[in-house]
Amino acid sequence: MNVLQEFLELVPVENFEAQYSKDITESSFFEYPLKPIVEAEKRLIDSSQTSIGYFSMEYGLAPSIYHTLNRQEPLSSSNKFTQHGVFSNLRSMDTYFTIRIDKRLDLPIYSGGLGVLAGDTLKSTADLNIPMAAVGILWNKGYFKQNFWFRDGQRPQEMQWDPQTYPGLIPLKNRIVIKFKNETILLRPWKYYIYSFDRSFVVPLILLDSNLPDNSDFGKKLTDQLYRSDDETWRLFQRLILGKGGIGIFEEMQYQLDLFHLNEGHAAFSFIESSKGHSVEKIKEIFSKFAYTCHTPVAAGHDRFHESVLAPVLDEEDYKLLFSYGKDPEYEGVANLTTFSLNAAEKVNAVSHKHEEVMHMQFPNYSKKITSITNGIHTYTWLSEAFSRLFDQYEDRIGPWKQDPTCLKNVLNLKSDPAFRKALWDAHQENKKHLTSLLEVWKVDPNILTISWARRIAAYKRPSLILQDVDRLMEIGAKYGGIQIILAGKAHPMDNLAETHIDEMLTAIDSLDNNRKNVRVVMFENYDTYFGKLLSSSVDVWLNNPLPPFEASGTSGMKAILNGVVQMTTVDGWVCEVTQNPIGWFFGYEHKGGDIGSESELRLNEDSVKLYETIEKAADLYCKTNVKGELQIESTWIDMMIECIAVSAHFNTHRMVKEYQEKIWKEMLSK
């Protein structure tokens, strides 16, 4: 049998002839090799192979920056995202210009760091040739599209895209049904394949879709919008689709999975679905095949449902099981998916050492189960081209970093090599010029100190910290030859507090309008992985100022250090593990033991004072490093850049997935 025939037997593509036959051929799957897909599908149905099922509500996959699958037809305009509006302190330009880049839309099935981590995990799992199948949801209307509206802050808009023509995404003929007391839901799977770096191995990702004519109007819309939370029943059904639908679709595909790994408690209904009809003893055995990663100490991150929402939906068996493992410890008549996962899973992990400490405080009864595996980033996705070339050029001194990114620690041996120091700075300036040329009309200059804060906007991340005292910023700008600040991020549309922070930021930026000479601030709309990569690799300083201890890990700083961008950060999440490394500046309130404190006491005043003192130190050193475009090669700034890269040898998903394998999966399988 030829490869294409085999593929179509294993993967019954809906509408193949009309829609996909040009892009899936004997030798090619959207310009990538087809054979590894057939091999992966065969491996997953072979019970003699050990495979893992992975669940996540969101996946940040970024074909705009890594492994760009292509169709023969040009990309449809609905799958492009080419314009980002700007709010700056050069307001007149914002009216006439947007940032324009010809790029494809990220697969719009993520909201932020949790999804990016899930995507990076799959990529490294593929790189390490570990058999895995993943499941998520096809969000027909993505997350949302962000527009700034002066004085009204952020205006969320519905996002439109076209799954049918998104390169690499294919609908299948299979269907599964999940039944509830008041509703029956039909689901169609789509598939997307995550290729390893060398394209020889893939991890299939199945995305569930309820947008089918046979579903009720309610049912059709359930997979519209990620984290839609204005309606509790809706939120419940989204969890049910992921958990129950996930188990159902793995069975439908006949995947022989030996372990399940839940990225967050959203998928906790997978426990319930796999235990249907089994005895208490058997259920214990089934649960012993589940691992669970908890990602947040913030209360809103833990899913709770009231019995009045659950009772009309769940049948008696599910309802009983939910409450027997997942009774909320605080509220009567409430089920808690975090509690459920903590009780049921065989292994639980926090996502940094600090987060493990915090989880022990939050969940003292589960201390024995909880370990930590610090998050990472996928090196090849987040490494800029200029730095990739630099590492290649010095490969004989660094080692085979492409096979094993932990080699990057060897850059320390190049610390006193003037040619390397110069090449490093040049690579950085090349990246920075890419950014400044995009922001040319806003007069952003490649030789002025540039700081960026960009991530999901949530109160505990304190997005407006740097804008607390604009007079102080102007003073620093005037003293040290200017300062440039680049900001971006989306707030969840129902998170009123976060939206208030956006209003506050826009108002502060506007108030700087007359003082644009020494301080330039540019905030842009619709932060995505393209900008995540561009900003974290091109600015001089990466600012990260969450309120400790509420940042479980954080990953954008890891993208920055990989690209030699120095850190200015509070001590929280992954950063607690590197405070002995000279990778930048640590500042602000530090959390020390005891209880976890309050996420509403943001300490904006005291910490912004500390931040401005820190910016002043950085600005002083920057002026002595980049003297009007002339590099002072001995500057300790360059030492810090090298230390950053060395530290990035550890903070990647290559190391992280290996730790999952060693500390969690292997042990569970040996039982």
Ligand SMILES: *Cc1c(COP(=O)(O)O)cnc(C)c1O
């Ligand atoms: C990396 C990334 C994040 C996560 O950033 P944190 O600093 O961990 O919050 C969020 N969104 C996008 C688009 C990213 O690329």
